[in-house]
Amino acid sequence: MPAMCGRYSLVESGEEIAARFLLDAVPGALHPRYNIAPSQAVLIVAGGEGRPRRAELARWGLLPAWAREARLAQINARIETAAERRMFAGALRARRCLVPASSFFEWRRGPGARRPVRFAPAAGGLWAFAGIWEDWAPPGGPGVRTCAILTTAPNALVAPVHDRMPVILPPDLEAAWMAPGPLPADVLAGAARPYPAERMTLHAVSTAVNDARRDAPDCIAPIS
DNA sequence: CCAGACGTTGTT
């Protein structure tokens, strides 16, 4: 029963992303990403609620400022427990962000090898995953901004494939998620609610997406 | 008090 939050895509143009997320600008040289994997630089949207919204790049794999070893990096945080986890509490309190996404992938077990499937918005467009970020630097080394994607229980479409899915924010919670200060209980509860299955589609994709070095349209193309 | 962990997913 795999579902995951370990691979996704972001194929829209910088202009489309800026319009959808109310951004003045996005980092230069954004190009379509068909296969985004952990450890790579990903686009996040932070700020908002009185502060300007900022789109910037962060390394996917959250490391708290106190971490001494990069191998502690976490790509996901369970929304049910993140506030209680030493590793996530600080970021959840003060450094929440949106993670723009066109779709996410999961690998389903069938006869033989696991096969990838892709989940995308039924109406097209972009999702906002709920994220957290934190700056980290190795002892004596240069700093880097890092981030993680929150996860929650699966909806009815995802459940047969996997037992977790990313937290996808309903549009009316996006601004509240990014607001400064502690996360209000009602926003946390709303975010934890699995995104409606009816607003999501699923289709099989090629195992091309298995290889994190591959980043081409065949990673998202439907197959029979 | 100090020492040591600090996390998720998936698989068995």
Place this chain on the structure above:
DNA sequence: GTCTGG
């Protein structure tokens, strides 16, 4: 089997 790199 388990960890690292992408």
Place this chain on the structure above:
DNA sequence: CCAGACGTTGTT
């Protein structure tokens, strides 16, 4: 998440 490596001594 999957793919691919999995090591040491010594030298720069």
Place this chain on the structure above:
DNA sequence: GTCTGG
């Protein structure tokens, strides 16, 4: 840095 275990 902060919490848990001893």
